[in-house]
Amino acid sequence: MSASARDARVESFPHAAPAALANAQQRRNVRTATTSIRARRAAVAAELRDWEQLRDAGAAIKDAALWRLDEALVELEQAVIAAGGVVHWARDAAEANAVVASLVLAEGADEVVKVKSLATDEIRLNEALERSGVTPIETDLAELIVQLAGERPSHLLVPALHKNRTEIRDLFRDRLGLPGLTDDPAELAEAARLHLRAAFLRARVAISGANFAVAETGTVCVVESEGNGRMCTTLPEVLITVMGIEKVIPAWRDLGVLLQLLPRSSTGERMNPYTSLWTGVREGDGPHAFHLVLLDGGRTRVLADRVGRDALRCIRCSACINVCPVYRQTGGHAYHTPYAGPIGAILTPQLEGERGAAGSLPFASSLCGACYDVCPVKIDIPSILVHERAKAVRAERAGVEGMSLRRLARAFASRAGYERAQRLARRLQRPVVRDGWVRHFPPGPLAAWGRSRDLPAVPDETFREWWESRARP
Amino acid sequence: MIDRVGLFVTCLADTLFPEVGRATVTVLERLGVEVVFPAEQTCCGQIHLNSGYPDEARSLARRFVEVFEPFDAVVSPSASCVALVRGHYRALLDGDDRGVPARVWELSQFLTGVLDADDAGSRFEGTLTYHPTCHSLRHLRVGDAPLRLLRAVPGLELVELPGAEECCGFGGTFAVKNADVSAAMLEEKLGNVLATGADVVCACDASCLMHMGGGLRRRGAATRPLHLAEILAS
Numbered sequence: 111m112s113a114s115a116r117d118a119r120v121e122s123f124p125h126a127a128p129a130a131l132a133n134a135q136q137r138r139n140v141r142t143a144t145t146s147i148r149a150r151r152a153a154v155a156a157e158l159r160d161w162e163q164l165r166d167a168g169a170a171i172k173d174a175a176l177w178r179l180d181e182a183l184v185e186l187e188q189a190v191i192a193a194g195g196v197v198h199w200a201r202d203a204a205e206a207n208a209v210v211a212s213l214v215l216a217e218g219a220d221e222v223v224k225v226k227s228l229a230t231d232e233i234r235l236n237e238a239l240e241r242s243g244v245t246p247i248e249t250d251l252a253e254l255i256v257q258l259a260g261e262r263p264s265h266l267l268v269p270a271l272h273k274n275r276t277e278i279r280d281l282f283r284d285r286l287g288l289p290g291l292t293d294d295p296a297e298l299a300e301a302a303r304l305h306l307r308a309a310f311l312r313a314r315v316a317i318s319g320a321n322f323a324v325a326e327t328g329t330v331c332v333v334e335s336e337g338n339g340r341m342c343t344t345l346p347e348v349l350i351t352v353m354g355i356e357k358v359i360p361a362w363r364d365l366g367v368l369l370q371l372l373p374r375s376s377t378g379e380r381m382n383p384y385t386s387l388w389t390g391v392r393e394g395d396g397p398h399a400f401h402l403v404l405l406d407g408g409r410t411r412v413l414a415d416r417v418g419r420d421a422l423r424c425i426r427c428s429a430c431i432n433v434c435p436v437y438r439q440t441g442g443h444a445y446h447t448p449y450a451g452p453i454g455a456i457l458t459p460q461l462e463g464e465r466g467a468a469g470s471l472p473f474a475s476s477l478c479g480a481c482y483d484v485c486p487v488k489i490d491i492p493s494i495l496v497h498e499r500a501k502a503v504r505a506e507r508a509g510v511e512g513m514s515l516r517r518l519a520r521a522f523a524s525r526a527g528y529e530r531a532q533r534l535a536r537r538l539q540r541p542v543v544r545d546g547w548v549r550h551f552p553p554g555p556l557a558a559w560g561r562s563r564d565l566p567a568v569p570d571e572t573f574r575e576w577w578e579s580r581a582r583p
Numbered sequence: 584m585i586d587r588v589g590l591f592v593t594c595l596a597d598t599l600f601p602e603v604g605r606a607t608v609t610v611l612e613r614l615g616v617e618v619v620f621p622a623e624q625t626c627c628g629q630i631h632l633n634s635g636y637p638d639e640a641r642s643l644a645r646r647f648v649e650v651f652e653p654f655d656a657v658v659s660p661s662a663s664c665v666a667l668v669r670g671h672y673r674a675l676l677d678g679d680d681r682g683v684p685a686r687v688w689e690l691s692q693f694l695t696g697v698l699d700a701d702d703a704g705s706r707f708e709g710t711l712t713y714h715p716t717c718h719s720l721r722h723l724r725v726g727d728a729p730l731r732l733l734r735a736v737p738g739l740e741l742v743e744l745p746g747a748e749e750c751c752g753f754g755g756t757f758a759v760k761n762a763d764v765s766a767a768m769l770e771e772k773l774g775n776v777l778a779t780g781a782d783v784v785c786a787c788d789a790s791c792l793m794h795m796g797g798g799l800r801r802r803g804a805a806t807r808p809l810h811l812a813e814i815l816a817s
Binding site: 435475479502511515535561563573578 | 592594596597598599600601604605608620622623625626630631632633634635636637639640642643646671717718720721722748749750752753754755756757758759760761762763764765766767768769770771793794796797798800801
């Protein structure tokens with residue numbers, strides 16, 4: 111499905127937010143989870159004396175690949191082919207989905223096991239596979255929960271953040287056919303384990319994403335916590351990896367920097383439990399066929415934007431999401447794509463175009479700057495948000511707001527115009543002001559303010575009027 | 584030693600919170616600094632830049648640079664506006680900022696960093712909790728300058744604000760474009776402010792104080808929002 115077709119069905123952020131705000135259970139879960147994870151991140155980042163230098167190095171590594179992306183991708187392709195893999199180039203979601211579906215069908219498989227992957231969420235691969243008669247099985251526990259519930263992930267890293275134990279128990283009872291299941295965490299995990307083990311042993315094809323792909327060696331890297339990803343990358347006969355083209359890094363040694371930054375920033379761990387690295391195929395060890403699907407999906411357009419391109423450095427750690435005060439209130443579902451929070455607010459509009467729901471995302475931020483402080487690859491998210499707002503304004507030609515702000519700017523272009531505007535505000539407010547406060551809010555932005563906040567009136571004497579009266583002898 | 588400054592009062596304080604501007608003048612003059620208010624000043628352009636209108640912001644930035652170029656130092660009671668001038672003018676003006684942004688100071692940074700006056704000779708009776716606004720904390724990085732000034736005020740009891748570094752939900756037009764989310768953020772902030780039991784919530788930005796103050800008044804809370812300048816002027 112094209113982005114514009116999807117836009118017709120999705121709500122803009124301000125329209126999607128109230129439902130999320132009304133979900134008290136979800137808000138509690140999000141608050142608890144993000145509060146603890148951000149404290150862990152801060153603690154393990156503070157342990158390293160060279161954390162700031164690591165961030166600089168991380169940014170430099172990603173830039174080194176992005177600034178010569180054309181060469182880096184060809185280098186990667188050659189290395190993968192040399193190691194016995196096959197490389198496919200996909201311009202957009204439709205092409206990527208078609209390649210994957212045809213590879214699965216050619217293998218005669220009617221189900222696949224999946225490693226948690228944002229790229230495949232982004233292109234809605236699961237829906238495409240189902241349309242081709244293939245059943246995708248998510249093997250990351252949280253992704254499995256979300257899939258069984260028929261929902262969408264609410265967090266990059268903790269996709270089922272919005273669900274609690276009782277909800278998961280009911281879901282497993284119903285969907286896994288286990289009526290006697292309790293909400294004991296060990297019992298829930300065991301139920302998922304048994305369900306997944308059977309799938310791992312049956313599966314002939316696995317699908318993964320990639321955290322990094324090393325151009326010089328053709329090595330693909332996936333980091334995870336559960337080990338289910340490694341089951342997928344080692345047990346089936348065919349492994350298909352779908353990766354956004356910005357995941358390529360120049361050299362093997364770069365992993366030394368990025369594998370320090372990623373777990374500390376994402377789960378708040380010094381090291382993640384499982385880091386899987388594979389280079390093509392090897393006789394008698396793991397899959398006998400490896401396919402790498404390189405997905406553009408709007409990324410070259412992002413690369414062409416001098417300000418916005420820094421968003422491509424993102425290593426999907428979700429640190430920005432966990433510190434975001436907006437995400438803290440709404441959770442991820444208000445963002446309409448797998449990329450929630452600050453990174454989603456700068457990435458989605460660039461990938462989909464700054465219109466409709468995607469165009470509303472850069473405005474879903476108070477520009478508080480907490481995201482920039484924690485980003486392990488130093489993406490200046492607040493500046494890109496402002497840049498994306500300008501692009502959204504140009505794309506949507508904001509009517510009344512644009513007119514008002516342009517008139518305001520014209521008034522503020524001279525002292526006389528500015529002072530006239532001050533006097534006009536004081537005169538216009540008269541009917542709605544009592545005791546120095548606005549009592550009735552006219553429809554529009556003032557009404558939106560007035561729903562939850564009072565507003566002081568323009569006082570009888572502005573500062574400059576006071577200054578003039580003071581200067582007079 | 585700088586003994587004469589231009590005051591950039593900000594359009595918000597000029598129009599809605601003149602007491603903040605007056606207090607800034609009081610503090611600076613008490614410390615022996617001559618204050619000049621160039622009446623040609625209007626707005627730094629933040630409303631326009633952050634709303635997605637960089638061309639309009641650029642015109643206002645040019646005007647700002649022209650108005651304040653003659654001054655060796657410019658002082659403003661808004662961390663947010665100073666952060667914009669210092670952090671964005673160079674790019675906005677294609678490098679043609681005439682060196683003005685580096686001479687623009689937020690009040691607490693000017694007092695502690697330029698005048699080296701941690702004690703502004705103030706006196707204030709009451710308990711106070713300090714909210715470090717996002718732009719003072721993360722964009723301008725004023726650090727503990729405001730707290731050092733507050734700690735030096737006799738009679739003032741500082742109460743720590745839980746979740747202090749969390750945004751209050753203002754964010755300019757964010758407060759009206761995403762009014763529901765903004766209100767939810769404000770609710771959390773005010774819950775923390777009220778939990779301190781302080782008489783006053785203090786900050787370096789009249790805009791965030793307008794937001795928190797408007798929420799406090801709507802709730803009928805007695806906590807007063809006061810700008811750092813107002814405390815120091817007392």
